[in-house]
Amino acid sequence: MEYIKAFAPATVANVACGFDIFGFAVDEPGDVVELRRRDEPGIVITDITGDGGRLPRQADRNAVTVVMLRLLEKLGRSDLGCEVVLHKNMPLGSGMGSSAASAVAGVFAINELLGQPLSREELLPFAIEGERIACGSAHADNVGPALLGGFVVIRSYQPLDVFRVPVPASLHCTLVSPDIEVNTKDARYILRNEVSLKNAISQMGNVAGLITGLMKEDFGLISRSMVDVIIEPVRAILIPEFNEVKQAALESGALGCSISGAGPSMFALSRSRADAERVGQAMQETFAQAGITGVVHVSGINQEGPKVLEKK
Template structure:
């Protein structure tokens, strides 16, 4: 059995417009890489973190890559130490599930090195503990798709119940991440607690429509269902040029567009990679006019979740 392993875990788009805290999907890039190596003792030590500009702690009880590993080992009653090297391959606070990717990569790696005592799906509660460290709440809409791949619905948290659904093969995601910062906790605070009944009804219809559209390869229905009446109107205030970027995406063939997670990244769905690439370039241009630098990622729906790297 190997003593060391390198794991990639993908970035994710959560909420997916109308599905606040219940929808999430994985993408092919970007993502995080974690190298886990067995130690002779039972210590969990973060030896190295790259790509974080020195912002992340190396305290194993406070870093999202190691907290899931610690809870996993406690659950199994196993005394095993690991050296951890975390390579952040995406921006922090991007709305792309940066903390989730680290959480998933760490516990997935530990499970592999210990001979897979648990099925991958059973690692989800431990991955969620990494989210609790990152934003104060153990949400699953990022970690579930990062761990399982594909498009995931979190039907219930108590008890935890999730569903993976089929998505169209030609569905692509364009993600533009502007070089600005939106704190997830701040993005949650700005949400209004009250919601008008008509908006809830309309939102529920879109949730149902998006699920059916994804499962039946109905691209027009996917597009029609990507209106968020409850969350986007408030959170978009924090993102410069949001409305213009969204309208530009639609004007150039996107099925729909919205905020990825808490932002500031904006994603758009398109049919076909060529359209998705064109949409992404045009979205970047809007930010560029405002003097904001961006990163662009174009991807299909990642159906595999984490993977072992050579």
């Protein structure tokens, strides 16, 4: 194979009560990477679109190529030469797993180009390194679902233990990305290092309830469990009109609504696509009333993860 074009999806991390341990993939948006073999050894970024010139072009500093370098080193294939083009299809600092999509698209594409020497599960540690480069934190709640698809739980980081949880087929996500930016490092910096025993107990109950609700297809339990008493109250101040937008989503029939990742994007879960589309309109209109424009995406839970768009 001389050329490959691959897609990796956006993701919703945390999912209300599951800070750094829950995440799920959506159908769109997502990043696209193109790899083309070249005669000289080494990974070279030849172009990046959609980033406004903000991302580094050096292969050892960009999430899309760092993962490739680490994988090639592991496989003893540093002799391989590739030209890389990255197409960013979501805003930076959007809370939709932008850097994770780049990292997953990169590591997935290079693995495909080499004939799939590693499984997707084996690619996960490399994808995590892309997150470390991008935001300074090697978390897996975005790269996990972007790479494996579906709703993912990170049970442990040492050792890494990640698994998928079944979800109702009719469950749909509304993802609203307002035209503002929240820096992931800033959003992590403002978090408290300690929580009260009362809040910890409440959060653990909601985590258990959400997983049980998803597996039993109990929408009432899902709704009752989508409550975050630790992270959301702190980060909500970074998103203008957060409370108003959340209330609009709930009044329009959403099961629950919270911050997507570190924000500013917000997500809601609904019983059906029709409900999710109605919720999206209400959330977008509420932002608009405050003079904030934004984009709405509605999809089911993406069970596929990354995929090959073209190869030759």
